[in-house]
Amino acid sequence: xxxxxxxxxxxxxxxxxxxxxxxxxxxxxxxxxxxxxxxxxxxxxxxxxxxxxxxxxxxxxxxxxxxxxxxxxxxxxxxxxxxxxxxxxxxxxxxxxxxxxxxxxxxxxxxxxxxxxxxxxxxxxxxxxxxxxxxxxxxxxxxxxxxxxxxxxxxxxxxxxxxxxxx
Amino acid sequence: xxxxxxxxxxxxxxxxxxxxxxxxxxxxxxxxxxxxxxxxxxxxxxxxxxxxxxxxxxxxxxxxxxxxxxxxxxxxxxxxxxxxxxxxxxxxxxxxxxxxxxxxxxxxxxxxxxxxxxxxxxxxxxxxxxxxxxxxxxxxxxxxxxxxxxxxxxxxxxxxxxxxxxxxxxxxxxxxxxxxxxxxxxxxxxxxxxxxxxxxxxxxxxxxxxxxxxxxxxxxxxxxxxxxxxxxxxxxxxxxxxxxxxxxxxxxxxxxxxxxxxxxxxxxxxxxxxxxxxxxxxxxxxxxxxxxxxxxxxxxxxxxxxxxxxxxxxxxxxxxxxxxxxxxxxxxxxxxxxxxxxxxxxxxxxxxxxxxxxxxxxxxxxxxxxxxxxxxxxxxxxxxxxxxxxxxxxxxxxxxxxxxxxxxxxxxxxxxxxxxxxxxxxxxxxxxxxxxxxxxxxxxxxxxxxxxxxxxxxxxxxxxxxxxxxxxxxxxxxxxxxxxxxxxxxxxxxxxxxxxxxxxxxxxxxxxxxxxxxxxxxxxxxxxxxxxxxxxxxxxxxxxxxxxxxxxxxxxxxxxxxxxxxxxxxxxxxxxxxxxxxxxxxxxxxxxxxxxxxxxxxxxxxxxxxxxxxxxxxxxxxxxxxxxxxxxxxxxxxxxxxxxxxxxxxxxxxxxxxxxxxxxxxxxxxxxxxxxxxxxxxxxxxxxxxxxxxxxxxxxxxxxxxxxxxxxxxxxxxxxxxxxxxxxxxxxxxxxxxxxxxx
Numbered sequence: 045x046x047x048x049x050x051x052x053x054x055x056x057x058x059x060x061x062x063x064x065x066x067x068x069x070x071x072x073x074x075x076x077x078x079x080x081x082x083x084x085x086x087x088x089x090x091x092x093x094x095x096x097x098x099x100x101x102x103x104x105x106x107x108x109x110x111x112x113x114x115x116x117x118x119x120x121x122x123x124x125x126x127x128x129x130x131x132x133x134x135x136x137x138x139x140x141x142x143x144x145x146x147x148x149x150x151x152x153x154x155x156x157x158x159x160x161x162x163x164x165x166x167x168x169x170x171x172x173x174x175x176x177x178x179x180x181x182x183x184x185x186x187x188x189x190x191x192x193x194x195x196x197x198x199x200x201x202x203x204x205x206x207x208x209x210x211x
Numbered sequence: 212x213x214x215x216x217x218x219x220x221x222x223x224x225x226x227x228x229x230x231x232x233x234x235x236x237x238x239x240x241x242x243x244x245x246x247x248x249x250x251x252x253x254x255x256x257x258x259x260x261x262x263x264x265x266x267x268x269x270x271x272x273x274x275x276x277x278x279x280x281x282x283x284x285x286x287x288x289x290x291x292x293x294x295x296x297x298x299x300x301x302x303x304x305x306x307x308x309x310x311x312x313x314x315x316x317x318x319x320x321x322x323x324x325x326x327x328x329x330x331x332x333x334x335x336x337x338x339x340x341x342x343x344x345x346x347x348x349x350x351x352x353x354x355x356x357x358x359x360x361x362x363x364x365x366x367x368x369x370x371x372x373x374x375x376x377x378x379x380x381x382x383x384x385x386x387x388x389x390x391x392x393x394x395x396x397x398x399x400x401x402x403x404x405x406x407x408x409x410x411x412x413x414x415x416x417x418x419x420x421x422x423x424x425x426x427x428x429x430x431x432x433x434x435x436x437x438x439x440x441x442x443x444x445x446x447x448x449x450x451x452x453x454x455x456x457x458x459x460x461x462x463x464x465x466x467x468x469x470x471x472x473x474x475x476x477x478x479x480x481x482x483x484x485x486x487x488x489x490x491x492x493x494x495x496x497x498x499x500x501x502x503x504x505x506x507x508x509x510x511x512x513x514x515x516x517x518x519x520x521x522x523x524x525x526x527x528x529x530x531x532x533x534x535x536x537x538x539x540x541x542x543x544x545x546x547x548x549x550x551x552x553x554x555x556x557x558x559x560x561x562x563x564x565x566x567x568x569x570x571x572x573x574x575x576x577x578x579x580x581x582x583x584x585x586x587x588x589x590x591x592x593x594x595x596x597x598x599x600x601x602x603x604x605x606x607x608x609x610x611x612x613x614x615x616x617x618x619x620x621x622x623x624x625x626x627x628x629x630x631x632x633x634x635x636x637x638x639x640x641x642x643x644x645x646x647x648x649x650x651x652x653x654x655x656x657x658x659x660x661x662x663x664x665x666x667x668x669x670x671x672x673x674x675x676x677x678x679x680x681x682x683x684x685x686x687x688x689x690x691x692x693x694x695x696x697x698x699x700x701x702x703x704x705x706x707x708x709x710x711x712x713x714x715x716x717x718x719x720x721x722x723x724x725x726x727x728x729x730x731x732x733x734x735x736x737x738x739x740x741x742x743x744x745x746x747x748x749x750x751x752x753x754x755x756x757x758x759x760x761x762x763x764x765x766x767x768x769x770x771x772x773x774x775x776x777x778x779x780x781x782x783x784x785x786x787x788x789x790x791x792x793x794x795x796x797x798x799x800x801x802x803x804x805x806x807x808x809x810x811x812x813x814x815x816x817x818x819x820x821x822x823x824x825x826x827x828x829x830x831x832x833x834x835x836x837x838x839x840x841x842x843x844x845x846x847x848x849x850x851x852x853x854x855x856x857x858x859x860x861x862x863x864x865x866x867x868x869x870x871x872x873x874x875x876x877x878x879x880x881x882x883x884x885x886x887x888x889x890x891x892x893x894x895x896x897x898x899x900x901x902x903x904x905x906x907x908x909x910x911x912x913x914x915x916x917x918x919x920x921x922x923x924x925x926x927x928x929x930x931x932x933x934x935x936x937x938x939x940x941x942x943x944x945x946x947x948x949x950x951x952x953x954x
Contacts, residue, residue, distance in 0.1 A: 060499065062473065069502035073448070078440040079433020081624075082501070083575045084656045088890040091575055119433030132431040139423040139856040142864055143293025144430035145437060145575045145624030170899035177890065179575040179625045180293050181867030182860065183901035 046112050050075065051121025063109035068092040070108045071118060079119035079148040083177070090176030093149035094118045100156035100172075119148040122155060131155055134189040142180035150176045154190050163194045258286045258320060270397050271352035273326045274304055274345070277397075281376055281390030283310045286320040289341070290332040290596050291426070292626030293864075294919040295857030298425045299338065300345055302854055306417045307349030307410060310389070311376035317425040322598040322618040330620070331597040333631045333734060335820035335917025338853065339781065342915055347404040354402045359395040360387045412851060412912075419910070421856040426622065436622040438594030441581040443649035447476055450504040451638050451652060452511055453493035455661055456883030457730055459520035460492045464513040469496060472510060474503030481641055487731040488664070489608055489637040497646055501653050508655070521729035521883030525569055525668065528726055532691040536564055536672035540689040540722025545708040548718035553685035557676035561757045565673065565746035567927075567945040568877035570666035570735055571885070573893060576624020577659040578635035581651040582643035588615045589640055594623040596630040604633055605640045627868075628734030632664045657888040664733025665878060667693055667703045671746040676718075681758030683769060685718040688747070693728035700725060701732040703739050710743060711818065712751070712769055714776055714784060730880055736868065737819055737920040744817035745873070745945065748928030752813070753941065762814055762932065763797050781916065784818045788848045791909050792816065792825040796846035799907055800827035809833065810841075811936025815928035822921030823848040826866065828929040832937050836952045840870060840902040840930060845922055850915040852908050861918040863904040869926030871896030875948040900954045 046057040048070070055075055066085075071077040071094070080103050083091035087102040094103045095117040122129055128136075131154055141147045150173070157164055157172035164172070169190055178186070258273050270276050276284040285304050287297035301317040304310075322330055353373055360378035361368040364385060372379050376389040389396075429436050454460070461480045469478040477497040483490035494513055498504040554560060580593040589611060595601050598620045606613045623630060639652040654662075669692055676685035692704030699705070706721055713719040735741060755765035773787025793816050797803075802812060810831040817824060829841045845862045852858045875894040879886040887893045931942040934952075942950060 060474065062502070065500070065502045069500060073500040073502065076442060077433075078435040078442075081437075081575070082439065082577065082653070084890050085505075086656075086889055086891065089575065089895075119431075123432060128428075128431070135431045136423055136427040139421070139427065139860065141293075141424055141427055141430045142295070142860055143291075143575070143623065143625040144424075144426065147430050148433045151431060173898040175897075177575065177895045177897065179573060179627075179868075179895065181864045181871065181896060181901065183867065183896075183898045184863050184904055185860070186898065 046108060048075075048108070048112060048116060049114065050077070050116045051118060057108070061108070064107045066104050067094070067106045067108050067111060067116070068103040071103060077118050077120050081145055081148060083146070088177070089146070090153060091146050091149045093152040093176060095152060095156060098156065098159060100153045119152060122151065129155065130193040131158065131189070134192045138185050138189045138192060140182050140185040140189050142182055146176060146178045150178065150186055154186070158190070158193065164190065258326070271355050272348055272401065274348040275308065275352040277356070277389045277393040279390050279393050281388045282314050282316055283308065283376065283389065284316045284318055286318050288320040288327045288330050289337045290330065290598060290620050290623050290626070291319070292332050292596055292623040292630065294332065294337075294626075294861060295424060295854060296332060296337050298422055299853045299857055300341065301425060302417050302422055303342065303345040304349035306415055307346045308353045309373035309375070312417055312422070314376060319620060322602060322620055324599055324602070329599045331599060331631070332626060333596050333628065335822065335920045338915055338917045339821055346409050347407055350407040350409055351402050351404050354407055355396045355399040356389055356392050358399045359392040363387070363395065419852050419855060422854045423856060437576055437624045438581070438592060438621040439576055439579045439624070439653060441592040441621065441651060443581065443583060446581070446649040446651055447497050447499065447646060448501045448504045449495055449497050449639070449642050449646075449650050449652040450508045450655065451481075451493050451495050451642065451658070452508055452513065453491050453662055454515045454517065454520055455885070456515075456517055456520040456522070457487060457491065457662070458883070459515040459517045461494060462514040462516045464494050464511060466494070469507050469511060472503075472507050474499040475507050477646065478507070479645060483641070484608060488632050488634055489604060490634070490641050495642045495645075497642070497650060501651075504653070505655055517883075523728055523730050523880045523883050525878070525880040528668070528693070529566065529670075531726055532566065532670040533564065535691050535724045535726070536670060536689060538724065541724045542722060544690075544706055544721040544723050545713045546720045547713060547716065548685075550685050550687060550718045550720040553718035554674070554676045556678070557684060558679040559677040559757060561675045561677070561754055563673045563750055563753055563943055565671045565749060565943045567669055567742045567745055569668045569730075569880065570872060570876050571660050571663040571878055571887070571893070572627045572629035572735060573660065573890070573895070574625030574627060574629050577656055578654040579652060580636045580639035581649060582639040583649035584643050588617060589643065590617045590619075591636060591640060592619045592621055593636050593639070594621050594630060595633055595636055596623065596626045596628075597633060601633040601636040604637055608637050609640060609644060627736045628738065629664065631734050634662070656890070660888045660893065661885045663885070664702070664731045666735035666741065667701050667728075667732040669704065669742040669746070671750075673746070673750045675750065675754045677754060677758050681760050683712070683716065683754055686712055686716050687719070688721045689724065690721065691724045691726065693732070694725035695728055695731075697727070701728060702734060703732055703742070705739060706743060707739070709776070709783070711747065711784060715769060715771055715786065729883065736865070737923045740817060740819035740920070740924040741869075744815065744819075744924035745927035745931070748815035748817065748925065749931050749943070752928070752932040752935065756935070761803075763793070763802055766793060766814065766816065781821045781914065785823065788823040788909070788911060788913075789816055789818060789825075792823050792846040792848050795907055795909060796825035796827045796844050799846065799905060800829060800842070800844040802827060806936070807831070809937055811933045811938070813929045813932025813934070813936055815925035815932060817921070817924040819924055820920045821849070821916035822918065824921045824925055826922070826925040826929045828926070828933040830930060830933040830937055832934060838934065838947065838952050838954045840954070842902055843870070843904045843926065843929070845904060845906045846909065847906070847918070847922060848909040848911050849918055849921070850913040851910050853915060858908065858918050859906045862906040862922040865920065865922035866904045866926050867896055867901055869923045870902075870930060873927040873930060873945050873947055874952070874954050875946050877946050877949065896954070
């Protein structure tokens, strides 16, 4: 029986899970963690991005048996004890999402970038984020949101405040 | 969470709801209001939801519930496909309701034709069709709260005002929160929606401000919002394989072998009903997980009968179009003035042939639907742009009464027109009829691209006449498009008779020829316009260059005096609004400034979907044809902006979508088969190539209109015109990658 370390918890997989199943489908269909998304199945779109030992990886390309003992973090585990990260809050404040389907992958790539480079340049952002497609093309705001958590003032962030509806 | 909500809403469906309905109807009467778009609206009805069922108190109409804790729940009726409609609709209601936005919760409404008419998102029509209805939904609810307060205080309602979810009696300094009034307000008579007072624009507090999307918290925490995230107890997973050439039928398939594969529960053939937009023949595989279903699909061996299947070939069609371009065209679309005479008198004539390819949509969430046939009812969860029509289609397909089909709309992971067609709903429903369990159909990306409803390719043979002063005196456009039935162009291939510049010139003729096509075509963000604007605005620039004139000045002159071509008709070009956005885009982009060698600016304007949009692109091109787009400046007039944040986002996204498409997107068809099946062959724009998009609005006094589409069509021409300004290279064929450009 395979075990996974996901978001700080040990998760047992049923015996009928094929060890070759990509991590993406184990997360989604067997562990009910739907944040990582299927977009292409060939590692081209980045919608399935999760962290493996802190690095952003494409979960559609990794057989689950290859990561059994390693530390996996998904979007569901990004917030600390329910407290949003500054990055997630910036995504809300700058209203980054349009359809939103790719945004969990975008956030995981951005979080991995910031963990390694707390003050990324535009070129760093280009490099770290160009593996994540956004069909709605929210790239301007993704860039602004990443910069905003590093204290860089952006044109977007300088505008009037965003109103937030009740939860 | 989604599952829990859906389970509850299912539980309350049936008898209890019917009883509640008639009781509510009896008390308040059934108000039919001929709103914009002819929607019959029941302001006297409660929402069809678990929240409304939980308590009778505070339900003011089918859109608004006020709870005793002073929270306000607003129901978003139209599919959220990324265009921000769930937020925008709620803002319109909240504005007229004078609700405290920080206490507003927005829920997705049930798909319910009786309450909400046709719930669909497409054509940038959600705002113009619902603007009046939604304002009146908010205003009537507000009037009921005021009436309740006035009754309580025994003062005339006219002495009461509202602000931030409170009713105030200024003369005596008294105040009730909406929560205090919830129960009493819900028992007030519903006021006449057609005469209820509406706010003046200068009194708006919320509309026009920057509001973050109401689902953003769920999006950034990865909550299950989308169709593909639906999970039901005991659910199985399906994939459906159709003939790669549309119209092919299953002769035989290795079903027995497939059924022995691990995790495969069943495999069967569906004959379908032969409708491309519903169910075509194919093989369904039912498995215990998506991965098992995908794997089984790869092991499928199907012999197709392709005797009736598509033999379409896009390369051959392209060559044929070039031949047809030499002819005048089979059908005259518009003929104004005396075109031949004007060409005879021309000081200079210019000819050009433009072409653009077939496209697919590639919404990032592939087509999917979950369906469950139980207790005589087909229950469906689907990311559709057109769920109401989906309900009707499924009922007809399965021969069920419409009240035995329930459709839940989920958040939609991108629409772009693809999900206006409900083939994926119909397939899931047909499969679920044969499976004694809930079943989630998920298409692979390769299915999604192979079986799209494509943007049709187009070809334009242009001719323009200039007089000695460099004025455009005659215009000719022969559009070569495709037809499925031999009579009408396919979707998106219909050039309107009044398409610019025919509608402003003294002499103009547009004609059309058609080539047969079996591959289905459908709505693709700004149908028609997405190709026409590229070709027309590019050729206009060619004419300006031939006339030796500044493009901006030439373009403005073509518009003539400011006038509404058909006064009062929002679907008609307003040359004054057009000129204003063109001037604004040019000014903000710094039109006319000195540019270094290899750099240039390009301008384009297009009117469609009721929106006037001008764009300027600033580019540079190196010796290896590497294109850098430095900035795209967008100026739009869609009337008053509802949500400044969402409106800006739509313009930014549309501009970059247009750039992405013009750079590298082309669908090739060979033997009826789509050749590009995943992102490796269909490169979307990535972060490193995405320029800044500056957006400016002229918030005119016209009624507000939609923004999902109108900011896309000008981009391709603006960029191509900029490339010409930078290099002298005229791009008459898209995508740019076919001419050696990269980004």
